[in-house]
Amino acid sequence: MSVLAVLEQRGGKWNRTSFEALAAAERIAQALGVPVAAAVFGSAIETLAQEAAGYAVEKVVAADHALLADYTADGYTAALEQIIQSMRPEAVVFPHTYQVRDYGPKLATRFGKVFVSDVVDVKAENSGLLLVRQLFQGKLSADVKAAGQPQFISVQAGAFRAGQPSAAGSAIEPFVVTLEPEQIRGKPEAPFREAQRSVDLSAAEVIVSVGRGIKEKENLAVVEDLAKALGAELAASRPICDNGWLPMERQVGSSGQTVAPKIYFAIGISGAIQHLVGMKGSKTIVAINKDENAPIFESADYGVVGDLFEIVPALAEEIRKTKA
């Protein structure tokens, strides 16, 4: 019996949220009174397995197979299915990455289980484990009770603090996966990036970022003026870039840039998690939004509930006064 943390790598590089999943697995294992094991899989993963063994885990299960070199849902699902069948863990914990979103639910379905995705906290109660999830893009929370074993859980980026390797030198247990080429239906091509980014928002000291609340492209002038007054870079949440109102390279969030300015103004941005992961490292966050329940206020240092079309121009004027 154990809790299995599934670590994610691509091309020999860790996805850093893997170790947050490991931390979550430790919490769950503690509550259940069982040890934690970690699974690493891919092709030529010896170094990664050794690195994983540096964390406080009972063992590292390493599945090395040529057909696991590139990610495919069929290959990864088959490999983990075999590992889980053999180990019979109480729970399997993943980082909630795009890759896990692609195969985690498929794997859980194979075991007839619900994949409890995007979990932000774990509560141990007498009646069992409660997994905390966000609903409505973070506007509400829910305690979910998963039944049966194993439980399949993915954890949101940033929700659990990754631990440090302890140089414990845990055992590495090679696992032989049986996999044939015809089991894999998808033919992945090499990943690529669209274009060189000409705007590097990660270096900006002050960012004025705008979301759906701006309503129309013509209204962008309001925030552009504030950015000008502050000498700030202009950025946006995804819907604004999807609409073509601002170029994609100005998008902040999980599919855009990650920023950490001294001040981040979130204007008319509700604060969906996909946006928050890209900006929560900012030193000071100011949120202006008409909805007092907008999740952005959870992350903000200063919040203004009100009409951005009144507040933003007043703020630009005030800034100009200060700088004059």
Add this chain to the structure above:
Amino acid sequence: MKIIVSVKQVAARDSALRVNGAGTWLDESDLSYEMNEPDAYALEEALQLKEKLGGEVIAMCAGPARATQTIREALAKGADRAIHIEIAEEGVLDALTTARLLAAAAGPESPDFVLTGLQSDDLGYGQTGVVLAELLGYSHATIVMEVEPQGKMVRVKRELEDGWFQNVVLPLPVVLTIQSGIKKLRYATLMGIKKAKTKEVKTVSARDLGVELAGQAGMERVYLPVRAKQTQILSGDAKQVAHQLVEKLKFEARVL
């Protein structure tokens, strides 16, 4: 080509959400509803695929009686017919149970493509499409930006994290979960709305489909999030707020 598009009806984006008395779900009494936004993009992609390849688009929706409004919208925009899996029960189903219903309804149609949004705006499990593919034994791809049919195969552009993309070639039948914002959404025309009234909507129940509604991952409690950070909320008229904010940024946070 036969294309099924699975759409969900969710509480409208600007709704004031209130938890019900029992703390188990929302107080639904004065909520308004709309088509889940990512599903609207899946519908658009389905309609464009049909324009390219011919065939038919079937809108599929699991939900209570009120979901007929979302089904009508899909038909008005150009879906040829619809399947409504009517669920009488209050509250919500877990992702696996929902996918079992959808799979039982979609399977007998033997579609070439099943499209759906990458996630729902309400529960946000982001997995219905993937589970559906596994239950149907179809191949799948998630967070799809572009769909390029190639005979019995399809090449899709998937979004990865941090600005990366990847093309994947998959055999049909396939389930694709579509990213929001990839195309411009069409509006229903007056003619479309009129025509929708004459289109076939097949209503089936969970019982008809032979699916047990008792789920496993139940929500024990729904509540407003606990604030993790001490947020200072400034109030007053716009001018006062602007003044206060600049003072705080200068002298308290010392970032200006």
